[in-house]
Amino acid sequence: MITFDQIYKDAKNKMTGIAAAPGLVIAKAYKFVKEELEISKLEITNIKQALSDFDDALSKCKKELNKILLLARDIMGNKRAIIFEAQMMILDDPILIGTIKRRIKYEKMDPEFIVDDEISKYQKLMFKAHEAYMSERAHDIEDIKSRIIRNLQNKKLKSKISKDVIVVSETLTPADTILFSRSNSKGFVTDHGGLTSHAAIISRSLNIPAVVGTHNSTMLIHDGDELVVDGFHGCIIINPTKRQRNFFNRKIKHLNELQSSLKELKNNKAETTDGKVIELLANVDVTGEIDIAKTSGAQGIGLYRSEQIIAELGNFASENEQTEIYRKLASRMYPQIVTIRALDIGGDKFNFSEISEPNPFLGLRGIRLLLKNKNLFKAQIRSVLRASRNKNIQFMLPMVSSLLEVRETKNLINVCKKELKKNKEKFDNNIKIGIMIEVPSAALLAKEFADEVDFLSIGTNDLIQYLVAVDRGNDLVSDLYREFHPAVLKTLKIIVDGAKISNKQLSLCGEMAADTLAIPLLIGLGLKTLSLSPATIPNAKRIIRSLSYANAKKMAEECLKFTTSHGIISRIEKFFEDSKIKRTRNII
Numbered sequence: 001m002i003t004f005d006q007i008y009k010d011a012k013n014k015m016t017g018i019a020a021a022p023g024l025v026i027a028k029a030y031k032f033v034k035e036e037l038e039i040s041k042l043e044i045t046n047i048k049q050a051l052s053d054f055d056d057a058l059s060k061c062k063k064e065l066n067k068i069l070l071l072a073r074d075i076m077g078n079k080r081a082i083i084f085e086a087q088m089m090i091l092d093d094p095i096l097i098g099t100i101k102r103r104i105k106y107e108k109m110d111p112e113f114i115v116d117d118e119i120s121k122y123q124k125l126m127f128k129a130h131e132a133y134m135s136e137r138a139h140d141i142e143d144i145k146s147r148i149i150r151n152l153q154n155k156k157l158k159s160k161i162s163k164d165v166i167v168v169s170e171t172l173t174p175a176d177t178i179l180f181s182r183s184n185s186k187g188f189v190t191d192h193g194g195l196t197s198h199a200a201i202i203s204r205s206l207n208i209p210a211v212v213g214t215h216n217s218t219m220l221i222h223d224g225d226e227l228v229v230d231g232f233h234g235c236i237i238i239n240p241t242k243r244q245r246n247f248f249n250r251k252i253k254h255l256n257e258l259q260s261s262l263k264e265l266k267n268n269k270a271e272t273t274d275g276k277v278i279e280l281l282a283n284v285d286v287t288g289e290i291d292i293a294k295t296s297g298a299q300g301i302g303l304y305r306s307e308q309i310i311a312e313l314g315n316f317a318s319e320n321e322q323t324e325i326y327r328k329l330a331s332r333m334y335p336q337i338v339t340i341r342a343l344d345i346g347g348d349k350f351n352f353s354e355i356s357e358p359n360p361f362l363g364l365r366g367i368r369l370l371l372k373n374k375n376l377f378k379a380q381i382r383s384v385l386r387a388s389r390n391k392n393i394q395f396m397l398p399m400v401s402s403l404l405e406v407r408e409t410k411n412l413i414n415v416c417k418k419e420l421k422k423n424k425e426k427f428d429n430n431i432k433i434g435i436m437i438e439v440p441s442a443a444l445l446a447k448e449f450a451d452e453v454d455f456l457s458i459g460t461n462d463l464i465q466y467l468v469a470v471d472r473g474n475d476l477v478s479d480l481y482r483e484f485h486p487a488v489l490k491t492l493k494i495i496v497d498g499a500k501i502s503n504k505q506l507s508l509c510g511e512m513a514a515d516t517l518a519i520p521l522l523i524g525l526g527l528k529t530l531s532l533s534p535a536t537i538p539n540a541k542r543i544i545r546s547l548s549y550a551n552a553k554k555m556a557e558e559c560l561k562f563t564t565s566h567g568i569i570s571r572i573e574k575f576f577e578d579s580k581i582k583r584t585r586n587i588i
């Protein structure tokens, strides 16, 4: 049988980018070229007219955005639609709007020139932050800027396209993505953008395959070209050959069959053929995933990345806002457990302070940042406690590297509990506190940490990067980022043993938990709980239900003796062959 690797290896009509939203689709390309707005730099004489034109343009923008907001709420739910509320707020920002009006008055220049100049200043600052999140937000502001200018020029927005096409564009704003999805777009391909771009986030929530950051798709793809968009591997095939088309059609058919058969597994336990039951929890990254977590058969939430709230709101949430969000989450999942992870900011995720760090991944990130910003941390602790009344919340600390951090946090939690008691607030006094094991020092001291807390969860995404000294987001060294590195296996074994001696709960919530090849190995190593993205749960269940724990244990013991990742991978592949389990990687 031909594999993806083989089909892509010699393909001359292939382009690659970032796999932003999973899925596979074949359809015709529609090139979406935004009209270049020419900005007039003329001096004006009628200031009153210019100011009234500017006000008119703002109200047209609001009307347009309001329509998009309603549509977005309809297809994505209130929480995700908040992106558009944030855009509306920019239109009402008294400082920005006031400055633009003042400049129109005093500089006596065309409003479109002032709008362009003033908003571009903000964007430049954001781009300067050299941070993926901020530069994506700078792109969002571009949308607002051109929306105002277009309305000042009385130009209409083109958003209707023919149905069932793959949209190819330099960039896509959140609004474009929403409008195109309404026209049944089958996929998205963009030159720019990363995983955190709103176009990527929206495509994921709408289940539309997307490949972003291709650099030159708009140059190489022509209108009407037939495209294959593979959002699993981040590949695009332009005008597939007969062999390629047959291959992808087969895969799409298989994917559809698999997805419907996996749905049937929802109510079955993740139990091995010899009776070992594995707990499968969900990682929740975007609010929309809570519903998928419920329908995928997850037994609770093993990782709620609370920093997503900042991404969704575009700002830090107040203590009351957080309490509300956590309460809703906990009651939606009740009686299942929800593991809220303390804000993991710093590193590559959100720039908290003005300080630029030479090595952010080794700097003020996760628990380190929180302990240096106690008010921020205490607000989160109090809100988690206030939401814990029904006793189905546990609290987890990210990036822990020393026991002192855990002790200091526990003291802080006690202080918060006292404050709440004083205010007669009800909360779960025995709320479980756990830590992520994602730094090698914590891994080596797993038993000591386990003695100190209620549970551990292994974050392999970071653990691997720190263990093998490979930046998890750096393309140049991505081939060295190996989850099957012998050192990774040995470290996992140390953690499993440490948690066992201390008799504490242990789970694994890194991406490795969703890797088809890794699942038997992790179970063989003794992991009883895996937390993974909800969409991948049915496939994990399928694998677990087809394997024997005794055989997986034997295989894992052998793998621990290998000195290279090649040896380990071959041994796992043999396990799949011997057990006659289909080795489909995450659905395909």
Ligand code: PEP
Binding pocket: 303, 305, 344, 438, 458, 459, 460, 461, 462, 463, 509, 510, 511
């Ligand atoms: C991890 O590091 O494995 C993890 C789950 O955390 P994040 O990916 O959010 O850093």
Ligand code: MG
Binding pocket: 398, 438, 459, 461, 462
């Ligand atoms: Mg991590």
